Amino acid sequence: MTAPTLLLRRAVLVAALGTVAVLAGCSSTQPPEGITPVTPFDLARYEGRWYEAARLDHSFERGMTDVSATYQRQADGSVRVLNRGFDTAKNDWREAEGKAKFTGDANTASLKVSFFGPFYGGYHVAALDADYQWALVVGPDRSYCWILSRSKQLAPAVREQLTARAQALGIDTQALIWVTHERTDPKP
Template identity: 65%
Template sequence: MLKKPLVLLAITLLPLTGCNTLPPPDVTPVQGFQLERYQGRWYEIARLDHRFERGLHAVSADYSRNTDGSIRVVNRGFDTAAASWREAVGKAWFNGPADVASLKVSFFGPFYGGYHVAELDPDYRWAVVVGPDKNYLWLLSRDKQPAPDAKTALLAVAAKLGIPAEKLIWVSQDRGDN
């Protein structure tokens, strides 16, 4: 992996990671959350625009448990301008009880940002994640191309959160080696 793009990614994440790690006031993180079921690969289906992900396609996130009890987060995406993969590895901790999907995540030293699962499919097939405020939103799926009913559900949750569909960037998952 190229070190320079990762350092640049970490620096651009600094404003996010310096923020509050609690959920926005009108967002209730999923209760009854089961990390064991959430672990593994998730594909980014859509997101709000942010410079730290701008130009990335085939974006995925992998979650696994570290031996110290934290959660390992590996975000990966293909940078079309550089024609190369970018990867950032972080660490997350629960903000409170482990059955509440409210976490703080860091990709850069002691600075943490909020990661809150606002809605989760009962079968853990799709999820809606917000950051410390609703300017950060990701629609995730276990499938690169979610079923139409899953996309409808994701869009309904985004709308309920006040995010209009036209603000979302739909992420191409065309890269075959992700």
């Protein structure tokens, strides 16, 4: 076997192992240890549009502003998820549509979400306002965290309260990106 062929095979093997590792990370649908999803949970009250107040950085949202998520119950019991945001690098709006399903009882805010076919990741509401005006969401591990709000801006006291809650759950709150909402989404 020639050296270039051997190098190509090794590169393919490394790429395949990397893909498997990424997909394995996306397949976790359980909440991280020590994080208990909200119960009781009412999907009818959670439905609708939420604005992303803060998030931990990941490539699929990097550089995005004006991010929102809209949740809509489907006839089969699943939830349609529509994420929209403004991509500052491309100077254009982007959207991604996905599907969420409860991982167990629908009264517990623990779901699995997929934007890529059969690959699901965890979506766990770890704290929720009694009036469903804000939510603290954690993914399959503590490197995924979102603070959502029904309004584009959180009151400073609520922002401090949610930051403290996230920190108590082991989230790196120093790494939170506070999302700006200055544009008008052309698709309300």
